[in-house]
Amino acid sequence: MLRDITLGQYYPANSVIHKLDPRVKLFSTMIYIISLFCFKGIAALLTATVFLIAVIRTSKVPFRFMVKGLKAIVILMIITAAFNLFLTPGEPLVSFWIFTITAEGLKNAILMAIRLTYLILGTSIMTLTTTPNQLTDGLEKSLMPLSKIGVPVHAIAMMMSIALRFIPILIEETDKIMKAQMARGADFVSGNLLQRVKNMIPLLVPLFVSAFRRADDLAMAMEARCYNGGEGRTKMKPLHYERRDRLAYLIVLGYFAIVLVCRTFLPFPM
Amino acid sequence: MSIILDKVNYVYSEETAYRIQALKDVSLTIEDGQFIGIIGHTGSGKSTLIQHLNGLMKATSGTIYFHGQDIYDEDFDLRELRNRVGLVFQYPEHQLFETTIFDDVCFGPKNQGLTKDEAGLRAFEALRNVGMPEELYYQSPFDLSGGQKRRVAIAGVLAMKPEVLILDEPTAGLDPAGRDEILDLVARMHKERGITVILVSHSMEDVAKYVERIIVMNQGSVMLDGNPKEVFRHYLELEAVGLAAPQVTYLMHELKSKGLMVDTDATTVAEARASLLEALTGIDAGKADFHR
Numbered sequence: 381m382l383r384d385i386t387l388g389q390y391y392p393a394n395s396v397i398h399k400l401d402p403r404v405k406l407f408s409t410m411i412y413i414i415s416l417f418c419f420k421g422i423a424a425l426l427t428a429t430v431f432l433i434a435v436i437r438t439s440k441v442p443f444r445f446m447v448k449g450l451k452a453i454v455i456l457m458i459i460t461a462a463f464n465l466f467l468t469p470g471e472p473l474v475s476f477w478i479f480t481i482t483a484e485g486l487k488n489a490i491l492m493a494i495r496l497t498y499l500i501l502g503t504s505i506m507t508l509t510t511t512p513n514q515l516t517d518g519l520e521k522s523l524m525p526l527s528k529i530g531v532p533v534h535a536i537a538m539m540m541s542i543a544l545r546f547i548p549i550l551i552e553e554t555d556k557i558m559k560a561q562m563a564r565g566a567d568f569v570s571g572n573l574l575q576r577v578k579n580m581i582p583l584l585v586p587l588f589v590s591a592f593r594r595a596d597d598l599a600m601a602m603e604a605r606c607y608n609g610g611e612g613r614t615k616m617k618p619l620h621y622e623r624r625d626r627l628a629y630l631i632v633l634g635y636f637a638i639v640l641v642c643r644t645f646l647p648f649p650m
Numbered sequence: 651m652s653i654i655l656d657k658v659n660y661v662y663s664e665e666t667a668y669r670i671q672a673l674k675d676v677s678l679t680i681e682d683g684q685f686i687g688i689i690g691h692t693g694s695g696k697s698t699l700i701q702h703l704n705g706l707m708k709a710t711s712g713t714i715y716f717h718g719q720d721i722y723d724e725d726f727d728l729r730e731l732r733n734r735v736g737l738v739f740q741y742p743e744h745q746l747f748e749t750t751i752f753d754d755v756c757f758g759p760k761n762q763g764l765t766k767d768e769a770g771l772r773a774f775e776a777l778r779n780v781g782m783p784e785e786l787y788y789q790s791p792f793d794l795s796g797g798q799k800r801r802v803a804i805a806g807v808l809a810m811k812p813e814v815l816i817l818d819e820p821t822a823g824l825d826p827a828g829r830d831e832i833l834d835l836v837a838r839m840h841k842e843r844g845i846t847v848i849l850v851s852h853s854m855e856d857v858a859k860y861v862e863r864i865i866v867m868n869q870g871s872v873m874l875d876g877n878p879k880e881v882f883r884h885y886l887e888l889e890a891v892g893l894a895a896p897q898v899t900y901l902m903h904e905l906k907s908k909g910l911m912v913d914t915d916a917t918t919v920a921e922a923r924a925s926l927l928e929a930l931t932g933i934d935a936g937k938a939d940f941h942r
Contacts, residue, residue: 553744556739557744557745559706559739560739560744560745561745562706563706563736563737563738563739563807564732565729565761565810566761567729567761582745582747585747586744586745586746586747589743589792590743
């Protein structure tokens with residue numbers, strides 16, 4: 381039951397996108413998001429579409445997995461589109477009761493929906509092709525300069541990866557405890573609010589006991605292997621930019637340049 | 651005709667990249683009063699299978715009948731099923747939560763709607779049955795040793811007076827003495843109360859000594875099903891899937907291949923001894939009047 385919840389929704393496949401350095405994916409996603417919010421004109425929109433489709437195809441992740449992410453923001457998208465549709469001043473197209481739809485409003489609503497869709501698709505490519513641990517590694521290395529001004533980058537990254545690692549473990553544990561208590565007739569679904577909170581005690585006590593035990597064990601295991609912070613610690617899989625990573629940066633920057641050029645020289649019909 | 655499984659399938663994480671078929675067309679009949687061992691190595695689907703028996707997991711396809719009633723019927727009372735089919739999970743840490751052992755054992759009976767006094771009586775009886783020393787009744791369950799925690803966990807389910815008792819790896823992580831104690835306790839429950847017992851294990855040795863029927867699971871399907879002697883005759887097939895017959899079986903086969911006329915069906919040390927004595931001295935050990 382609870383097992384079906386997955387965080388980060390990594391989709392394993394053997395593609396170039398999967399193999400890219402996580403930093404490339406992080407920065408490229410950022411550049412892509414920026415490009416989405418500064419494009420103008422149909423030519424730039426087409427460029428963004430072609431680029432997105434090309435990346436999705438190379439990632440070998442089935443399209444329906446990307447759509448899953450879209451479902452979560454349908455409501456947000458409808459609200460944003462509605463606000464844009466009805467509240468943009470300009471030349472009225474249709475008007476009924478207190479609502480007026482303007483040409484500008486219609487254009488903005490469509491554009492905003494497209495932008496949000498592309499944004500979700502673009503970021504889900506990153507999360508679908510990168511494991512949470514790779515992402516943390518990438519973040520740690522990218523933020524390393526901040527450690528010069530006293531930010532404990534390594535400690536933050538270590539905490540993040542431990543937390544991420546423990547989410548599935550604790551979910552599984554919760555599942556097992558729930559089942560063990562349900563086998564003894566515990567009821568987690570009915571009753572009023574107070575009753576339900578009280579019914580959670582048989583679940584929470586073993587869960588906390590086990591979480592503390594695991595934390596102790598982990599600390600012991602880390603110390604037994606001489607962990608003493610990030611100072612001088614080497615990585616099993618150090619991040620190196622390779623040829624494909626440099627190429628990827630070039631492609632993304634090239635894409636960004638095209639969008640900027642289209643914005644300046646072909647800014648219509650929008 | 652207590653529990654019948656008809657072509658039960660179970661799939662984990664369907665429609666994702668991590669799809670695993672944990673059960674494949676499992677059809678079984680579990681008769682009242684049987685003592686059954688379910689064997690298979692890690693990931694063979696044995697834990698998934700037993701969680702279907704009390705309705706904790708719902709089969710992706712297939713039907714399960716409890717006393718002739720389809721447990722997936724809409725008006726079937728799953729809580730009632732769980733009262734009658736008791737399941738003890740592998741880790742007692744997953745279910746102990748109360749401040750005292752006694753209160754913890756009362757949890758099940760109280761959920762059945764019994765009064766405080768009735769639940770207390772059941773708890774006393776169950777704790778006595780599993781051989782917990784009385785001076786420990788009002789201590790915290792978290793201070794106990796692994797073997798004692800397991801006893802409390804078993805008592806917690808026994809106190810609900812189930813008709814069927816399922817134990818998932820009850821001996822994992824116990825020393826040999828603790829293992830024998832738990833298994834003897836379960837065997838006694840079966841004998842005295844006549845309840846159906848299903849014992850899940852990956853150790854043939856454990857199971858061979860106690861059970862009357864063995865179900866071998868492999869990759870989600872039932873590979874072998876029969877009494878221990880029948881199942882261990884397939885010792886080479888068992889080996890091929892990473893399981894082993896009891897060591898006695900190997901010894902007897904080895905001896906037979908060397909020309910000694912022993913009974914290769916012997917599955918316990920006692921049976922092997924009798925058969926060996928008979929083969930070596932011509933005396934039927936069953937009738938012989940000496941012990942060692």
